[in-house]
Amino acid sequence: MSLLIVGSVALDNVATPFDKVENALGGSAVYISLSASYFSGPVHIVGVVGDDFPQNYITMLESHDVNCDGLQIIPGGKTFRWAGKYHYDLNTRDTLLTELNVFEKFDPIIPDTLKKSKYICLGNIDPTLQLKVLDQIDNPRFVVCDTMNYWIEGKKDELVKVFKRIDVLIINDSEARLLAHEPNLIKAAKAIRDMGVPALIIKKGEHGALLFTEDTIFSAPAYPLEIIHDPTGAGDSFAGGFVGYLHKCQDTSPECLKRAVVYGSTMASFCVEQFSTKGLEGLSNLRIQDRFREFLTISRFNEEE
């Protein structure tokens, strides 16, 4: 029962008020797969790069049990490039450059060996492509989907078609408000679930995350990070920890979904501690478990005896 991840693979230039990196490894499929790999390797990615994509990045991914057989390498093509600059509070950023390059014509062809994948994570790509991925999968058991403002504003009809074929939608609070045209997040969540989404996760950055299912609202705390080096990839790392944990458990009960949200938050907290994917490289299960337990500690209270 494979875990399949489809999304972007990119080379990023990222600047914060404190430091910067150039030609760093990035892209949704990269963050999701690295994060998920700690729970249930091998994970399989489908994406596209140019032949300018450094081999050592592929080597690093493979060393984390990320299978790159589905990564298309376009001869003579250039890899998707993104450049961004974060503001002082690290909550807002300016996009300085978006060069789609080979990603502009990305055709997500699922290798035959992955067409029976049971757990699918659709990174933030054109909903038309997300539908095309799902069309190639034979009876998936559990589909997790990300999206962004750009598709909510430009391709809402296609997005709603995607919603009817997924199990969990993961978006952030501003995306939820935009999607539902509703400032109250609880009402917005209800409206989004009414669009056909069985379970919805709303990420709130430094304020944690909310999970909405048919009968449950679950509020996960954020990890109390004092130092954030690079927020890039936090949302994708969340999605990776979430789906990786569920794939490992082969259990999608409400209790398991809650733990998966906390594992997602755990992986996002590691991600932002370093630039690019560095915070997700070379983690140990012990460190992940320890941090998961810290989430328990900071959120636990009891009724009087």
Added chain:
Amino acid sequence: MSLLIVGSVALDNVATPFDKVENALGGSAVYISLSASYFSGPVHIVGVVGDDFPQNYITMLESHDVNCDGLQIIPGGKTFRWAGKYHYDLNTRDTLLTELNVFEKFDPIIPDTLKKSKYICLGNIDPTLQLKVLDQIDNPRFVVCDTMNYWIEGKKDELVKVFKRIDVLIINDSEARLLAHEPNLIKAAKAIRDMGVPALIIKKGEHGALLFTEDTIFSAPAYPLEIIHDPTGAGDSFAGGFVGYLHKCQDTSPECLKRAVVYGSTMASFCVEQFSTKGLEGLSNLRIQDRFREFLTISRFNEEE
């Protein structure tokens, strides 16, 4: 062991995009005391009003076991008046009117019978007056203090003097950032505790609240409210539930502080469901307990067995 609450008593005109009220009961001492009264009546307020203050408001407070013997009524004086208008998202508001009236010369005289009060809640008033209150109290056991941007910007030195004499400071996230000149809330909390505050609560509205003590960070969820009628008084209701519960328990251990934060959040959630103090009037212990348990339900997750 009395619970003493010092703060403003006001007549408010409040408008939201959906409704409005005029000459409604308001003020920090009012919301704090009503909220606290459910845990440990009688609670005692010290404040000031003019003789225009409606007797039925005093009757309502007294019916909730709020003792108004320390409420100064200035003959010929006019009660403090505030008018505000909330924006569409109910998170931001414009102050339309602030008439201090008798509150401008408020001299918080603590009646002799209350000078041995052990639990004190200092509502959001001039830190010079907060100090004056503390000077009159004989060896308080537990002091909770609120403040606001206005005093942080204008009277920081006096405020820091207050900090050294209190047990818990309750402020919101923007006040914490302003006070510490630091956008990261976890760092801001550390800086504020370094000013001499033993325990700090940062309220984050729809995102819950954080409690910082020497050894603990506790993250409390927000109650998932779909409909908010009037956010006025939410912070004071929080403070009232917090200090009222602690006063009831006569226990200020970390576990008890955590529960108190959730009781504070519980009372704030009732407050915003109706205009003015209506959401805090006529509550039952059963409703309060039920809502407290809902906070448990939405925040609880477990490690795998």
